[in-house]
Amino acid sequence: MNSITLLGHRMVHKISQCFNVTRKLSDQPFRADDEVVRTGFELVEEPLKKMVVASCENVVDLNNNNEENCFGYNQRKFFVRDSLLGNGKRENINLNDEENCSGYNQRTYFVRDRLLVNFRMNVERVLEVLRRDGLDFEIRVALDELSIRPTWILVREVLYGVLREVNCENKSTLAKLAYKFFVWCGQKEGYCHTVNSYHLIMQIFVECEEFKAMWRLVDEMIEKGFPATARTFNILICGSGKAGFARNLVIKFIKSKSFNYRPFRHSYNAILHCLLGLNQYKLIEWVYGQMLFDGFSSDVLTYNIIMLAKYRLGKLNQFHMLLNEMGKNGLSPDFHTYNIILHVLGRGDKPLAAVDLLNHMRERGIEPTVVHFTTLIDGLSRSGNMDACQYFFDEMVRCGCMPDVVAYTVMITGYVVAREFEKAQEMFDEMISRGLIPNVFTYNSMIRGLCMAGKFDEACFMLKEMETKGCSPNFVVYSTLVSSLRKAGKLSRARKVLRQMMEKGRNVHHLPRLRAKRHKK
Template sequence: METVDDNCELRSSDCFSEKHNFEGEENPRAVFNVLDALLKGSLDRLKAMRESISLAKLGLQKCILDAVQPDYTFMVRDLCLKGKLGAALLLRRKLIREGFVVDLLTHNYLLNGLCINCDMEIAESLFREMLEMGPSPNCATYNIIIKGFCLCRNMDKALDLFYTMANGGIRPSRITYNILLHALCKRGLLDDAWKLLEDILDDDIKTTDDAITSTILMDGCFKSGDMMQAIALWDEMVEKKTKVDAVAYNVLIHGLCLNRDKKIALGYIVDMLKRGFLPDIFTYNTLISDLCKEGQFGEAYYIHDVMSRMGVSPDQISYKMIIQGLCISGDVIKANEFLHSMLEKSMVPEPHIWNLIIDCYGRYGDLSNAISIRDQMLATGVLPNLFTFNALIHAQIKGGNIFNAYSLKKDMVLLGLFPDVVTYNLLISGAYKCGQIHFALQLYDEMLRKGYEPDKITYTELIRGHCMCGEMKEAEDLFLKLHESGLPMDIVPFKVIFDKYRRIGEPDMAFKFYQRWMTMMA
């Protein structure tokens, strides 16, 4: 470029020199020489510029290709994390169609998203495509799809993939074994888990020294009721100086609580503290759950206070377990106090917690407090669900307000909620108790028209209603219908009819009905 410019500059100066006279005839060729030189210089410069631009364009394209292509991995990952798997798969297909090479990492993100959603047909199809066309799956790919099949309870496929990994020249990792061990233990297939452990030993992988593997097996032993084997695994970890963590302690404490060995569990909490591990939310919730199940609410409150002082804030589960235990035991006032404690800490209770308290007030016939809790629930922005309405219907029926209860059913529909069999059972039972026999039968007909299948409670309430009206033949016909329906039967409907015959002074009819029942049960 510099040579061309210099050359042009020289010729231009020549053009304006005194030797060149444009109007004279003595040097006509000089003019053309100068013009030719200028034109040639311009063309050379244009050619050089064009070549420079082409090279820059090629370089820019390469930079864009290098910069943009990796971004697609992040786009696919982002789509997968947001659950937009259809869009992620379409993006992959478009990239392949336009000549981009979609890397293994991108495929692994896609597979992981599909497996989390249990879209195993699409995941398996994508996996087969990878085997046939690339990129070739690695150990992480196999781990993802094996875990997917485990999550979807298809252990046969998961184990089949595990045993075919070697055919693809891929050695299973410790993570692969742990995924399968966890799935087998979770399903109570402890014998298969131990067999898999033998395969690990045969493959000379030192997984038995791994805290995760031992913790998984210990959890499986506890859940299958083999406490001795679980403790033996823990002792083996301690003996081998395996590096345990808070998770291993939590599994041990939870397992001991499951087997009603709280004293030993508390001993291991002390040991946990001695080793420098602080109990976390899971540890405290395990203890609270066990204490509430045993009705030891004083101790549960104490643990609840201790965890707050230790800097571990109680979560929704902590409160739910205490409130649920209190509602089961009938202490709805204390349960309400814990509900207000949550609200004071700016915790918005989930619908289940509200429903527990509404139901408890309803069971004790305290309609005003049940409605008050529902109003507080709405004020905090929590929408009532089907269980909320069923609890309120139950409360209204307890108060003898069958038509108010029926109005609540209408309110459900306006909110886009639909009654279930429980709703109809509550209303039918309430109608009979209020002497509204015709209304109860209307509800039963409405239930059948809307496609709901009566359950044993429906039949029991209808039998009870007919007995209250002295319609013993209709009651026995329904009893027979219940038997023929194939629904599991208990002794309650039999006792309703048998006791009614006794009360009206018909011992012979009671005995005949007893004989028919024995024949049915034979």
């Protein structure tokens, strides 16, 4: 029996049982990302992945004197200026002095512009030295001769510059050069590397496939008292995935006493959250088993992540068991739990059960948001039930939830896939009339639909329209249009689009992929 049948009215009944235990519902921030329309289920995952905004950034650690993180915006403006000047002090300006006040703004802009020019020149001078490295070239001597004092912003920009230049031919050389520069900076008086600096050099090692050097750097960072954060874990797990020892990495972090990412209750949740962002669903299962073996109990976040993983792996029976277990353990569903379940009901084409769930949410004081409705609509559209999609879209408006660009894009994409091109156009026109600006994914769906309908003139016109409205086409848009034109035998027009792409300098690095598709055909 198909396990999706478990997710009808019984699921709503199980959820209602969860509310017998009083628990404050979590109110974690989230941001619906336009990119969620690419794969559908990301509509569910993105709010959960973005629950802790800092999970993919550096941890703001006030105890480690991290200059980049500790300064507020206004203070940081002055600090950046002073770092570029290299004097570590600000000029004292008496704002009560009329003469100073009158020329303050002009002097500020003049100094800022000069500092930025000088700073860019210094970054390029350092990069030029790194490019000159050879057998008889003393890179440290050459860096000393530049008479540049390292600052965290200089190190950051130089390492970013190195990272941008990594390719298959030079990766071994660039890894060594970046590390030589990193060591040279660390030996200079008055400068100490930040966590961000370590993360950047680690990222370079990952891109250059220098995994042993990457591990040595992690050990060095921990020995010097820097915290191993979720950002550290993300960089390492990506690199370890390429090398095939991701599980060993996870074991190391589980056993590490220094890995304690503060927004989470324990390191297991931190690791699970990171793995979710990397779509490592099988590894999530394994880590969860280790967590239970070590005696840690699950909270709502844990259950949300595990249920997501089970669903993505097609284990719907286990998904239902986890939801039931969550209620037995006295845990109430939160915003993200409902979002997951609504998508599962949508994909299972269970609109009536979805109505019951939305009513249960309201009874418990949780008003469904535009994200909940959009998630449900996306699931239903993927099951082919566009009538139900339209019903819930209208219901969303009746409830006072104004559809956003993502909601409209999901509806447009659904109609395009169902080959109901007129309704897709109506949705697009309605979105424009409401003052919403289409994003690149909206345009891609419309261009795809126009091509499917054989309206290539309109599709090419829409490509120009999106550019005039400030929406830059990405590779997917170009690929959709070029592939459709080729299939229709309009090779000259396809070449014209490719020339436009090259003239604008956009996505040029993807050209070999488009040419490869042409040759396959």
